[in-house]
Amino acid sequence: MQLIRWHEKDIHPIQAKDHRDIGYPNLSRHKTIYTTLLDRNPLPVISSSVPGLSVVPSHILLSNTDVELTTAKDHREARLKNQLDRIKNEFDFIFIDCPPALGWLTINAFSASDMVLVVVEPGYFELDSIVQLNKTLEEVKDYYHPDLQLLAYMFTKADPTINSRTSLQILRQTYTKDVAKTIIPKNGKVKRKAQFSAAG
Numbered sequence: 001m002q003l004i005r006w007h008e009k010d011i012h013p014i015q016a017k018d019h020r021d022i023g024y025p026n027l028s029r030h031k032t033i034y035t036t037l038l039d040r041n042p043l044p045v046i047s048s049s050v051p052g053l054s055v056v057p058s059h060i061l062l063s064n065t066d067v068e069l070t071t072a073k074d075h076r077e078a079r080l081k082n083q084l085d086r087i088k089n090e091f092d093f094i095f096i097d098c099p100p101a102l103g104w105l106t107i108n109a110f111s112a113s114d115m116v117l118v119v120v121e122p123g124y125f126e127l128d129s130i131v132q133l134n135k136t137l138e139e140v141k142d143y144y145h146p147d148l149q150l151l152a153y154m155f156t157k158a159d160p161t162i163n164s165r166t167s168l169q170i171l172r173q174t175y176t177k178d179v180a181k182t183i184i185p186k187n188g189k190v191k192r193k194a195q196f197s198a199a200g
Contacts, residue, residue, distance in 0.1 A: 032059040036083050037108060038068060043083045054091075062105060069104040076104060077144050081112035100129070102136045110140040115151040122157060122167040130175075156184035 027046075033056045035041040043056050069076045080096075088094060096109045110116060116137060120126055130153070141148050153175055158164050172179050 027057055027059070029059045029061055032057045033080075034059040034062055034065075037062070037065055037079050037105070040074075040079060041083075043087060045087065058097075065105055066101075066103040077107050077111045077140075080108040084112045102132060106136065107140060107144070110137065110148060111144045113145075113148065115149045117151045118153045119156050120153050120167075120171060122155075122159075122161070122164040124167075127167060127170055127174075150178060152180040153178055154180045154182065154184065157186040158183050159186045 029035065030039075030041075031044050031046070033043065036043050036056075045054050045056055047053075048055050069079075075082075084094070096113060098106045098109045118130065118133060120130065137148065137150065153171060155168050155171060158168065168183070
C-alpha cells in the first residue's frame, strides 16, 4: 500500500455511488467495506484519483447489515474497529461517513472513532433526531468505547430562509458550547452535480 496522508471510509449504503465521482467504477461487494463488516476481512483500501486521498467504498447491500449483525455472536460492534486499528497509523485523518439510521453500522463507526462530528441540517425533525443520536452516543460510551468524544454539531445547508435561521438559533440555544462556529451554506451547484451523476 502506498503512503496515504488522507483517508475516508464510507459506510453509508445509500451513498455507495459516491465513490465513482473520485475515480473508480462500480465495485463488487468483496471490494467494499461490506466484506469487513459482514465477512470480517481486512479493509479494502483503494487509492483515488485525488492526490493524498484513499477510500474504502460502501455497497448498497449494507442496508441489510443490521439484520445480520443483530444475530451475530462475536463482538459485532467492533468489526470495523478491529480492522481499522491495524492500519490507522498509516493515515493522518480518517473520516467515516455514517447513515442517518442509528443501527449497527453507526455503532461500528462510533466504536472505531475518537470523535463524532454531527452534521445538522435545517428542520424540526433534524433537530429532534439529535436527542436520539446523543442517546446512542452515550450507550456506545457506556458499553463499548468510554473515551469517545463529541467533536461538535456542524450546521449545514444554511440559507437565508426563516426555517434555516430558526433552526440554527434553536441549535445554538440548546447545545451552546458544542455548536461549531463554522456554518456550511447550501450549495446549489453541488446538488445539481449530484443529480447529474445520478442521472448519468
